[in-house]
Each structure stands twice: as C-alpha cells, then as structure tokens.
Amino acid sequence: MAVTAATRWASRAQFFASGFIFATWGVHVPTVKGHYGIDEAQLGLAMLAAGAGAMYGLTSAGRWIGRHGPRRMAALCGCVYALLLCGLVAMPGYAALLGLLAVFGLVTSVFDVAINTEAAPRELRDGKPLMSGMHGMFSLGGMAGAASGSAALAAGLAPQNHLLLVSAAMVALVALSATRMLPKPPATPGAAEADHGFRLPRGALAVLGVLAALGLIAEGAIYDWSVLYLQQELGSPQKQAALAYASFSAAMAAARFGGDALRARFAPAVLLRGSGLLAAAAMTLALLTDWPWLALVGFAGVGIGFANVVPILFAASAKVPGVEPARGIAAVSAIAYLGFMAGPAVIGLIARATSLTAALYVVVVFAIALAASARYAAADQPAR
Template sequence: MASGVTAGTRWASRAQFFASGFIFATWGVHVPTVKAHYAIDEAQLGLAMLAAGAGAMVGLTSAGRWIGRHGPRRMAALCGCIYALLIAGLIAMPGYAALLGLLAVFGLVTSVFDVAINTEAAQLELRGGQPLMSGMHGMFSLGGMVGAASGSAALAAGMAAQTHLWTVATVMIALVAIASTRMLPTPAAPADGAAASDRGFRLPRGVLAVLGVLAALGLIAEGAIYDWSVLYMQQELGSPQQQAALAYASFSAAMAAARFGGDAMRARFSPTALLRGSGVLAAVAMTLVLLTDLPWLALLGFAGVGVGFANVVPILFGASARVPGVAPANGIAAVSAIAYLGFMAGPAVIGLLARVSSLTAALYVVVAFAAALAASARFTGSGDSAAGKEE
C-alpha cells in the first residue's frame, strides 16, 4: 500500500538527490580555488580531502542511530542545510588548519545527508511498491552535471568565487529546506528497526558485509573511470586533449541516462538478474576499451561502462534496505561505510598498479571488479523487483 506516498513526496526526494549532486560538484569546481587561496601544495590538498573522508566515516558510524531516532526527514533537513552552508566557507576560513576542521564537518554532514535521503528513497520504494532508487541517483548525476556546468560558466563569466559559493549555498539551503517539508512525516525505520538503530554502528556481517564489498568494488571501478579515463585516452591512445575529455563525458552522460531508465529495468528484472547483466556489460565494454586502438571505439566502450555501472549502487542500496531484521537506515549506512572506503582507496590503487606496470594493465581492475559483481549478484536477493520481497 502506498501509504503516505504522493507525487510530492517523490519529487521532494528527487530534489534532495539533485541538491546533493549539485553541492558535491560545486566543491569539485572549487578545488583549484581552495588550493590557490590557501597557497597549499598537492600533498596538503590531499590531506584536506582526507579530512573530509575521515569526517564522512565518523558520520557513517552514527547515521543509522541518528536517523532511526529522528527520522530521515529531520536529519536530511538539518544535515542538508549545514552541507550547503559549509560550501560557502571553503575560502572564508582564517587558515589551513581551520579549513581542515571545516572539511571534516563537511564530510560528516555529507555522509549523514546521503544516508538519510537514500533511506527515504528506499522507504518510498517499500511503501509505494515500485522501484525509484535508480531515478533518484539519476537526479544526483543530473545535479552534478548542472552544478559543474553552472559553476564553470559562472567563473568564466567573471563571477567572484566567494559570490558563486554564497549563491550556491543560498539556493541549495532553500531547496533542501522546502523539499524536506514534503518528505515522509514519520521515521522510515519500522518500529522494531528503530530500536535496533539506537544500538549504534556495528561492523556489518553476513549479507550486509557482502553487499558492502560489492558496493566498494563498484565504486572503485567507477572512480577509476572518472579519474583515469581522460589520461588513458591521451597517454595510451594518443588522443588530443579535446577528444580525450570526451571519455569522461561519454561515461557520465551514459550513466545518467541509464539511471533515469533504471527504475523501469528494476521493475522488470530481479535485482540479481539486473546486477549480473550490469556487471557483464561493464566488463565487456571495458575490455573493448582496453583492446581497441581506435579512439572512437574506446569512447563507445566508455559509454557502455557507464551504462553497466549506472545501477550498481541503486541495486545494492535497495538490497541493503531490505535485509530482514535490519532497519533500512542501518543497512544503508553499513553498506555505505564499506563502499566509501573503496571510493577513497580506488584512485590510489589504480595509480599504484599503473606505476608498477602500465595504465592499461591497471585498468583491467575495472574488468575484474565488474566480473566479480556479476558473479556475486545472487547476494542481492531475487525479488520480483527492487521494491519486491526477499525470498
């Protein structure tokens, strides 16, 4: 029964995912701004990013408990607004040490906000009886694309960096606050799950641990494309810079498009079948990229990889929210914690392998991890749909 689920609640959730992607992209746009403003080198910038990662891990250990106690609506409103506000402080800190503190809090509220809105999306699926998670993550991708494009355009037009940051913060605070008023009014966790949430974070075991590892594999592979595809086109295929940049664009655009079509796929196929097919497609497409000498064919392959990985995280997050005896917020937080470790470690893993061998050889990790996802798809369950029942 679609109790409490209306078009307004669904669009409110979509708006939250869009805001999350937009703010995240704004941080990405201003990484060079931060580096120049504080006159720091690459190592110090890496430490700043690590501070954000550490804050995110702290947030993930508490997210399930907080959301179980207060509900995703309140936590999304609070953390989403703080998340947006902190973006305005990126170049307003008195020094580098203060920046590290800001980014630690930034990472913390980001992770809790992400778990809250994913918990809301999972509950909308369960209550409404139809898959929605892929489309929600599509809105995150869309928000990222719009945020990056608008940020680049604003800076190219001569807008001061601080003005742009304050503009984004103001608009996103308004969007998050308004969207929060239309979210489900009751906590997403069931009555027995709410009590479980109060026990706090525990290292995931059993099915949750497997889902977390699979999510980590997916994010390592996905991050490898984001971080290394352009360099691969330039260095390995000899493509000019303007053509090489299309590798990132083709992957991102294909991923966003596939996520918007992903809910229809999740309604038609079981999570197990869809994850297996996604992994096979990503593995085959990446193999094509690494074997061809033709840049245009490599670009087509990168698009195929984007389609293959598009629904991996939505499938796994949906499965983690349906584990029997586990509150949705706790399941998502547990899987997110392991996945985030993979996301942080991925670029370094690929870089190390490329140093000891070659970038082409290192990127076969993507093929291997995609194949592992396909082989392990049975751990997602085999319900009739993403919104269906576990066996």
C-alpha cells in the same frame, strides 16, 4: 502517512541537490589542487579526509536518523553540505582544507543515508522499483552541476563566486524540499532496545556492502579524477575537462531513469554482471584513446554501466530480514565508504608513482570484479 506527489518530488529534489553539490566539488578538484599548490598524493589525502569524515557519519547515521527522522537530518546535513562549498578555496592552508573536507564527508554521508532511508521503504510500500529513478535525480543533479560549472568557467566567473552561487541555491532547494518530506514515523516496537549503536555488518549486509564498495570505488574515481585526467593527461582546457563528469552523470541519469523498468524485468545478478562488463569496456576505451571527445564517450559508457549498481544494492539492504531500513542502508554504506575512503588516496599514490592513466585502470579492475561477483547480490538472508 499519505505519500503525495509533493512528498515524492521533495525526495527527488533532495537527490538532485546531493548530485549537484557533489559535482560542483568534482568540477573544482583542479581548482583546489592549483589553489593550495598540492600534488596528486596530497589531493588523495584530502579526499581520504573526506572519506574518514564520511565513515564517522555512517557509524552514527542510523541512530541519528532513527531518533530525529530523515526529514530533520536531511535538512540539517544537506544545508551544511551546501554551505561548506564556500570554504573549498577559502581555507588559510592545506591543514584547514583537510578539516573542512572531513566535515564535508561527515554531512555528505548522513544526508545520503537520510534521503535513501525515506525513499527505500516507499519502494517496499508501492511494491514496484523506484530507487533507480531517485538515484537518477542524483545523476541528473550531477550532470547539471558539472555542466553549469563548465559554463561558469568558460564565462570567466571566479571559482569562489561560482561556489557562493551554488551554495546559496542548494541551501534554498534543500531547505524548501525538506518541508515537504514525510514526518518522522512512529517508533517501531522494540526499536529503543535495538538502538545500541553501529556494528560492523555480517552475513547478507556484509556481502551487499562489499559489492557496493566495488561500485563506489570505481564510480568515485570518475567523480574525483576524471576532470583532472582530461586536463592533465589529455591536455584539455578546464572548461572542456569539466564535461568529463557531466557526460558520466548525464549517461548515468538516463540509464537510471530507465533502470526501474530493467529491475522489474531482470534479476539483480544479471543487471550487475552486465553493468560491470559494460563499465570495464567503456573505461578501457576512455583510457586508451588520445582524443578528449572519445574519452568523454567512454566516461558516458562508464556512467551507463554503473547506473544501477548502487540503487540495486541499497534497495536490497533495506529488505534484509530483521533490519530496519535506515540501519541496513547505513551498514551497507559503511562498508562501501571504506572503499570510497581509501580509493582516491590509493589512486593518488599510484598516479604519483606511475601516471594518472595507469592509476585509473583500478576502475576497470573493480568493474570486472563486480561482474564476477554479481551472483552474490541477494538480500534473502537474515543479518547476523
């Protein structure tokens, strides 16, 4: 099956849409908190519901994508993902919000695995790094989503109207780009026999999963809490606070677009070590300053630091001997989402007991842990 410019741009568009939707939810975390009258711990529980849904999706993503192909699953889950934005501030109560976010997490995770499953084997075929660039489109979408959300809030657009507009635009983008994705490849000999459901990964996949969890806990903390941090801890208006995720995503996108060249030049362990140290230093700056604009600079540094963590580890998971790319990515994602699922709730509980500032030092701790463990970022061992 020929890979054309259209198929490459289709993949980029899917990553962009994923980031845009992701950031739109992030911008409206304070909106959701205020609309339902909940505290940080309850908000953390809502994020935990999303994480639980994501875990369920990840246990089945490899099987579903193997059966139906990345194109169909990306189209279905991406469109549902976008449509669910409309319900964020339209649920009749907190319990209903938990249910919506559980489904939100499920389709998010399967969509994520589907688009990575299409991109990762292409890197292997082309013989050169490209996953950082694909994830750069995710970050670019995040930057655009956060910036447009900030502009909508500044213009006085009602949150529900903003969510409806974003939902309609992203459904159209996902559906159109899915038509240009590659069709389902022929079945690999022996694949039917291997299709026995999800197993908790071991060996190289487990190591990669733990490292990805460190990165996603820290990255997810910025996504889930940075807007609220600027608004609540530093007293920024929400239209300025929305720029926290925008600055993070913009810097991450820029670093990811240059990341493939870095990955071609430096060993994964070197990049991971430098990434963790930079992220730790930048997050410390963001948390120590009382100036919102300097905090935005810190969040941008965190974005640069974490830019290539997930691309490196997801690309490695698709290269583990004896494992199909979809299953490798799903397995590593599953461990990563265990951390991603628990992280927001833990931060919410720490924030209620102390402060959100103190809770966000979790990002610093995990960034340092990632740097210290970077030497284990290898995919040259067969899965067991």
